[in-house]
Amino acid sequence: MSSPERWTAARPDTPAATAATPTAEQVIAGLRATSEGGADLVQLLTPEGERVTHPDFDIDIEPAQLRALYRDMVLVRRVDRESNALQRKGELGLWVPLLGQEAAQVGAGRAMKPQDMAFPSYREHGVAFCRGIDPADLLGTFRGTDHGSWDPLEKKFGLYTIVIGNQVLNATGYAMGQRFDGKVGNTDGNGNHADDDEATIVFFGDGATSQGDVHEGFVWAAVYDAPLVFFCQNNQWAISEPTERQSRLPLYQRARGYGFPGVRVDGNDVLACLAVTQWALEECRRGNGPVLIEAFTYRMDAHTTTDDPSRYRLSDEVEEWKLKDPIERVRAYLARNGLAEHSFFEEVQAESDELAERLREACVNIPNPPPERIFANVYAEPNPVLDAEREELMSYLASLEDVHSGGEH
Amino acid sequence: MSSPERWTAARPDTPAATAATPTAEQVIAGLRATSEGGADLVQLLTPEGERVTHPDFDIDIEPAQLRALYRDMVLVRRVDRESNALQRKGELGLWVPLLGQEAAQVGAGRAMKPQDMAFPSYREHGVAFCRGIDPADLLGTFRGTDHGSWDPLEKKFGLYTIVIGNQVLNATGYAMGQRFDGKVGNTDGNGNHADDDEATIVFFGDGATSQGDVHEGFVWAAVYDAPLVFFCQNNQWAISEPTERQSRLPLYQRARGYGFPGVRVDGNDVLACLAVTQWALEECRRGNGPVLIEAFTYRMDAHTTTDDPSRYRLSDEVEEWKLKDPIERVRAYLARNGLAEHSFFEEVQAESDELAERLREACVNIPNPPPERIFANVYAEPNPVLDAEREELMSYLASLEDVHSGGEH
């Protein structure tokens, strides 16, 4: 006996992960699987720019707010494209493009309250933007001048984390701390929800869901009722590996096994991402966390500037997703419904040009760190052994000229 | 919005894991939670020894087979009690009791075909017995003379694994290998299922479910359709921590998030354990793996001989479970239905006395390993550096007398 009702069976639209060289049907099925979110997908703005309603996650939004979201996405995309270009010019050693994921990141970023904390992976330039981090401050890591330059506590935005999954446990601990600090589930004098309650949101990818640390984060957050939103950007690819290398099921269903909500949202629909993340963060602030959100989106560019996607994915797939562009649908909706003047779009365009210009400027002017920096902040307290190593390097550097002249030899 | 239908909500009978000092209601709820398996519990023989049917997992069983299962459980329990006594007498450094888990282990062990592979944790003495391992061969590890003495490939029973969770990934790889070797989903000439197809079963506890390795095993097994049965013995405790420290949900529901079956079986009902595990292994051999089984049972004794359960659990709980004894219900059923003579029970008793005697004998006669053993089999191939260390120890040991006399000083 083995009936699908009894437990969650693999979706018909997810091809068997062990499929050898795929058949034509499977290729098409695969295309559909990565381009359609399925029945449970939460969407409020269609790719064609039509506003649709949703029974659970609808949202009232002012035209001004929608224009602001549009502006955010345009600026974020410009930052991404400009940084990509800077890498091509040799000004950056590496860049990690977010192209295509603007809606997921701006929707999530704008759903946060100032007191909420975010823990990013390494692709969350859009969330960083929403947290008020100057895009120029993102570049040091990719230029090789620092490992992260902003103050994570001041900006409430953690440093980029490269080891897949690590930040999920760190975010879980931070969220546990919010609860231990009594910042969850409070009410004010009139019995209304206190508006200084806090939540945490952690970002990771579809590939990351396979890591033990992500599972342990799910376990801890559930057991400690942590006010934590697990925000998984399923951009369909982990470098060259499609999502079915990681799971039989749609990733939002992973939450079922832990006993907390899992929601799949159209990650290219900034409205839906905003609505679902606002709801999830509020659930957490009220003490009903954790919550898993799978933002169903697509990595339109290479994994990083060193990657060559043509080796592992079909251009048809990329073409499919171009039709679902997160910015275009908002532009269409704003324009069609007369919610934005032509001048508005021009202003945003001009603003993004300025931003790009500033970014180029800032990038080439990032000072190279001095050699002493190698030893700075390894420890918070004195370490004589390390001090000796620093002195050794310093005296060596001072002596370099002589060595070069080779006089001694 | 937040409706339980949308996702699996915490069961009402599992108290909030973050509950501080529990209320009386919670204590009672807790008692119920750990003594009742809930609606989905698969049971074929009630604690009172009544045979009940089950729509999915019923099984035809000969009286002789049932008597054999009874015998297995009695002998396994005797091995456990005798070994526990040997530790008390100082003949073993440690013992890990299985008392109370006989049905889960004998049911699972007897469901295996000769060609199936098992990967144990450290408490699976009952499974070892079913795999034909001489109970005396289990003792070396606990006496400190070896780290495991049987041949895992010959017995198709891995060595005990102490690092929680590790063996789950190793078992997953082995099961992947069975598939790669073409030992899964075959049919004979007449289109019947080939009877030399293979499966693997891996044993772990409730606490182990929190480990990243167990999650990664779930991910790999699902993605590679591995013929693997995840057999979780939920004995309600991870040393001093109750299961709600590990999960909000009943553990068998964890499988829902991965897209393979999860079944909760009465772990004190040897018939149900046999039926469910036979089904699960067959599913795997046919290529429908993996499957998760949660055997709902209870650790009647201490975690190990060094543990003191009185520090963390109520004796009422233990009393509750005494009423569900896995052996008693079979004895009652056999006797009441005239399926076994009084002489049968006496024979089994006598046999267990002999076994105990043999075990005592064997234990005290296990030879101490020679010092060279420290260096034996660290590597399969020569290692001169290690050879030098061995020589050093040997010449030192040879010189010991002189050193003692201290003449040189």
Place this chain on the structure above:
Amino acid sequence: MAAPTLEPTAKAAKPQTITMAKALNAGLRAAMEADPKVLIMGEDVGKLGGVFRITDGLQKDFGEHRVLDTPLAESGIIGTAIGLAIRGFRPVCEIQFDGFIFPAFDQIVSQLAKLHYRSQGKLRVPIVVRVPFGGGIGSVEHHSESPESYFAHTAGLRVVSCSNPVDAYWMIQQAITSDDPILFFEPKRQYYSSKAELDTSATPQPLHTSRVLRTGTHATLVAYGPSVKVCLDSAAAAAEDGIELEVIDLRTLSPLDLGPVYDSVRKTGRLVAVSESPMEASLNSEIATRVSQECFYSLQAPVLRVNGFDTPYPPSKLEEDFLPDLDRVLYTVDRSLAW
């Protein structure tokens, strides 16, 4: 035990005799009373008080939100402790046994050790990871290991080990107040056998300093944790044969405080380094290398090492031959003297 002769407690008011286990428990309690941000996390550290009872009674007195019985996963323990530290807490994590720290290795090496550096000092992760370590307890596999060298090799971590109740009491408190992550190695087989008089009014010596426990002229023994007692016993035995051995307790494994060792070797000309850990690329290798450099002209014999062998920890019936003991130490001292 050397403790009674230790400076700090010499001027003891009404000193009490306590075990290392009790000293650690008292030190943890004092730290939790001193700072409400101090948390204790780990497996079975609550109701049970830990399998060694080091945290006995703390959950009862400080509550479930200060003493956390965590789910069973070490990466989760360290990973969430890091988040709690970023939030402003000072978690003290217990790893149940030395052999079970490895699931947490990635969080320790990739995050715990690097966050302060990565953030240019903006993030502090003042976490203490308590590890009962070492052998000689007749236990099963993974319960008797000495993994300290892995962490001494890891930049960004501090590593210390106590060898007696008095140090245990003070060092755990000093470690908890440190703003750097610290691996704290406790010689588990001495939890209850090691007793000493503790004067809680004494002034402890700084955490990251080693200490001469016994002075001698013929050769120097350097050790830490469980091997310190072995060295003291060896020195006592050697003295009966007229051999005066100087014994130094390292106490701090990273950063190393080798000044006293250099001074001693310049005097004795001979050094034997003792540790239970495997030998290859270990702390004893580092000590030997540095002493060979610093005391190049003073050494009358090469630095000799007495270590556990480069094998997995053997079945416990063999640990007597595996572990450095008085005989093997004196045998090696003889080799050094005969060089």
Place this chain on the structure above:
Amino acid sequence: MAAPTLEPTAKAAKPQTITMAKALNAGLRAAMEADPKVLIMGEDVGKLGGVFRITDGLQKDFGEHRVLDTPLAESGIIGTAIGLAIRGFRPVCEIQFDGFIFPAFDQIVSQLAKLHYRSQGKLRVPIVVRVPFGGGIGSVEHHSESPESYFAHTAGLRVVSCSNPVDAYWMIQQAITSDDPILFFEPKRQYYSSKAELDTSATPQPLHTSRVLRTGTHATLVAYGPSVKVCLDSAAAAAEDGIELEVIDLRTLSPLDLGPVYDSVRKTGRLVAVSESPMEASLNSEIATRVSQECFYSLQAPVLRVNGFDTPYPPSKLEEDFLPDLDRVLYTVDRSLAW
């Protein structure tokens, strides 16, 4: 590059010039053709051919069941490889970058290194773990580390590192045929810069042996992996100043083959050990310790070490000062000569 002068290829028939990347790819291909039980596992090793293209084309030619694109989790990669090895396969696992091996540390230390010992030889786990390691590629954090000492400190593992295409081609095949688990460290920054003539008909030297690459009389340089080229360049530069440096490529890090180093130091009286890894409790500590013992009376100066510093790997703009280079090696040689 030293390779063209290496013995094995001297008598080359029609040798072809290839990069280290291509040599590894050819070696893997040869091993897979020789034994159907050889599997390749890892992240992106299939269609993509690995981020460094070391497994390029292998999945296409050998199929998805011989070259596995695994889920994204290193513990899973090593843990399942162990099960496959127990089943009779010979998995070759790729860890994408040095800094990502730590999630697998527990499976490597607790299972991979111990199964043969635990089973008294009944279980063999012939697994090769390929690790592109070392810095100098201008990358972001965790992509330039040198974790080899952790594994040299772990009993039950073998550790090797290649420094040129010819060794790469032979050593990967020798490692795959070994019945012990082997950590195989590849100097990633030389994947494409290091070229040499490869004669596949030559007879390779045994895997666990070091090799003298250049003879000299004034001092000895010992290194492995990426630092070998640094040492050869240093020796060439020193020669112009009339300083003859002997250069030894360790090749095997566990077990160490220090015989040639002892012989060399007995001749030169001076040794400088070069490695990118942190210094504390590292392989260089072990080398210095053993040479200080074995060559106690021959050393005219203490063994000096040139290592990466005991800090996390710095932002890449600083790696030039962090990594041992020709200048720092020669500066240290001068210190040794001036001792």
